[in-house]
Amino acid sequence: MSPPPKPERIPEEFLPWIDQLALRLEALRQDPATTAGHLEERIRQSCLELHRLLLEGEMQLRADSVELVCEKCGHPLVKGGRARTKFIRTMAGEMHFSRGFGTCRACDAIRFPADHSLGLSKDSIASPLLQEVSALLVSLKPAEHAATASQRVCGIPLNHASLSRDARRQGERALEIRPELDRRRPAASTLGQTQPKPFTLVIQIDAMNLRERDFWNETEAKRRRGEEFTRWHWTYTATCFRLEQRCVQGKKQRAFITERSYIATMEGVEPMMKELHAEALRRGLASAERVLVLADGAVWIWNAVGDRFPEAVQRLDLYHAKSYLWAVANETFGAGSKEGRKWLKPLLKKLRADKAPDVIQTLQELAPKLTPADAKEAARRAIEYYSNNEKRLKYVEGERRNEPVGSGAIESTCRQLQCRMKRCGQF
Numbered sequence: 001m002s003p004p005p006k007p008e009r010i011p012e013e014f015l016p017w018i019d020q021l022a023l024r025l026e027a028l029r030q031d032p033a034t035t036a037g038h039l040e041e042r043i044r045q046s047c048l049e050l051h052r053l054l055l056e057g058e059m060q061l062r063a064d065s066v067e068l069v070c071e072k073c074g075h076p077l078v079k080g081g082r083a084r085t086k087f088i089r090t091m092a093g094e095m096h097f098s099r100g101f102g103t104c105r106a107c108d109a110i111r112f113p114a115d116h117s118l119g120l121s122k123d124s125i126a127s128p129l130l131q132e133v134s135a136l137l138v139s140l141k142p143a144e145h146a147a148t149a150s151q152r153v154c155g156i157p158l159n160h161a162s163l164s165r166d167a168r169r170q171g172e173r174a175l176e177i178r179p180e181l182d183r184r185r186p187a188a189s190t191l192g193q194t195q196p197k198p199f200t201l202v203i204q205i206d207a208m209n210l211r212e213r214d215f216w217n218e219t220e221a222k223r224r225r226g227e228e229f230t231r232w233h234w235t236y237t238a239t240c241f242r243l244e245q246r247c248v249q250g251k252k253q254r255a256f257i258t259e260r261s262y263i264a265t266m267e268g269v270e271p272m273m274k275e276l277h278a279e280a281l282r283r284g285l286a287s288a289e290r291v292l293v294l295a296d297g298a299v300w301i302w303n304a305v306g307d308r309f310p311e312a313v314q315r316l317d318l319y320h321a322k323s324y325l326w327a328v329a330n331e332t333f334g335a336g337s338k339e340g341r342k343w344l345k346p347l348l349k350k351l352r353a354d355k356a357p358d359v360i361q362t363l364q365e366l367a368p369k370l371t372p373a374d375a376k377e378a379a380r381r382a383i384e385y386y387s388n389n390e391k392r393l394k395y396v397e398g399e400r401r402n403e404p405v406g407s408g409a410i411e412s413t414c415r416q417l418q419c420r421m422k423r424c425g426q427f
């Protein structure tokens, strides 16, 4: 263990903190009712104060050392007068530092070089870390609940209005950065040169309904005017990755993907496909030997795929494909019945063995004899589904190539989004 620092080497401003800490610890030692909980809480609070002291000191040092020049054009600033105080909310509570400012004559603007150097934005008083933590908390819980959680988790209370404001700001920032990232995407040709090994690019697409709180403060007026609006919006999602980056693990052969892109947008199918195409290019679409698209049976997906990825091999998610047969069994024999399972077994096997025409034929022969009407209807739907998607029901080849036969990757993405946005009070 290293020796404790010599007292003279501790900066003077920390001495009151050390004294305070010593007093507090002494008081806790004297109190027989002190538990591990009390100890941890008091020490945490003391450390937060140290955190605040250190951070404030470092920010002031930086503010004092920054040159008074324009961050946009580098021109020296014309001094604006006495230094101004900047207040900032951090994970250790509120703090402040003073910094100089001035006018850039070339840009005709007032500049605060220290703020820019510290990465603090003009319109936010929350530190970057606090903003990130707020966004994370609000994404997991409604802002009202996140506010109570913040006190226990972070040791400082955060009110729900500032939590949701900071989270929103992070979201808006992400939207701003996105087009810039797309622009910086390397050209397809250069990607082609660096990826000489043949590979398969896998794309998975899905959609879900999410709630968004729009028309803030206008909903009552809208209702009175009899205007229709919905808070539920279709969210279109997709993911793409290289087959070689998909591995299977464990007894259950669970797949995981080491590197992938994903897209989620409420803007519509076309904007989603545009972003997906950009991501696919980034992952080497131009030089992919084979492109495989997996999805459920939604018609819009296959139409959009035909437009954007005309060369792609299309495959239906096996789980969705099976669900049509399950529906027939459940309606005919009762949900989850033993008889139903017995009837299903050979048909599911055929579906898996690329024998969709056999399945269709069995269903066609069976349909007229089925009762009740719901069973007949389920059979009709299954026949229609398998007939429309016959060329997408190729699992044997998929297996041989070690390709996924289900769209689990995108469904797990959807599940994450749903967990974050479908809770009570969450938008």
Ligand SMILES: [Zn+2]
Binding pocket: 070, 071, 072, 073, 074, 075, 104, 105, 106, 107, 108
């Ligand atoms: Zn300037």
